[in-house]
Amino acid sequence: MSEGNERDDGGPAWTRHGKVRARLDASGVLEVQVDGLTTQAKYYKPLLKEFFRKHFPAARPRWGDWSAHIVMEYAGDPPHMDLDNLAKAMLDSAAGTAFHDDSQVARLLVERRTTEREGVWMRLAPTKPAGGSPGDIDPETGLS
Numbered sequence: 001m002s003e004g005n006e007r008d009d010g011g012p013a014w015t016r017h018g019k020v021r022a023r024l025d026a027s028g029v030l031e032v033q034v035d036g037l038t039t040q041a042k043y044y045k046p047l048l049k050e051f052f053r054k055h056f057p058a059a060r061p062r063w064g065d066w067s068a069h070i071v072m073e074y075a076g077d078p079p080h081m082d083l084d085n086l087a088k089a090m091l092d093s094a095a096g097t098a099f100h101d102d103s104q105v106a107r108l109l110v111e112r113r114t115t116e117r118e119g120v121w122m123r124l125a126p127t128k129p130a131g132g133s134p135g136d137i138d139p140e141t142g143l144s
Helices: 041-055 083-094
Strands: 004-006 014-017 020-024 030-035 066-074 105-114 119-126
Touching (some): 014 041, 083 105
Antiparallel strands (some): 030 119, 066 119
16 A cells, blocks of 8 residues: 555545545545444554554644544445444544544534445534534535
8 A cells, every 4th residue: 555645636635554544624624534444443543543643743633613424334234333433433533633622523424335445434624603614514415
């Protein structure tokens, strides 16, 4: 697997190391993808904490409310993993990187869906008290 920075959609460059890649845009939106899937949710927290510490030092935590969208993508039968445990591991891993504490997450959407390539992705975005923000989740589609 390659390491370093890459662009795939004209947005900020992705920083990749091993199975993890992440990017941060100017508005503070953090996107993280982990290739592959395990039923052990506890696997993700140390993996991402180490990635953020060693390979993604540019991110600095912010105060305020956040929205989080976490997706487990799988092929075949759904894995036996509680989505609430996955969400907790993913949000704990982002504490100190995107936000100071996962209690700052005011909006949370966690879902699983079928795909050809297994993995987990997370999108964290600061929210604004009034109006919309890049991280708002559309109640009709469930997407940011």
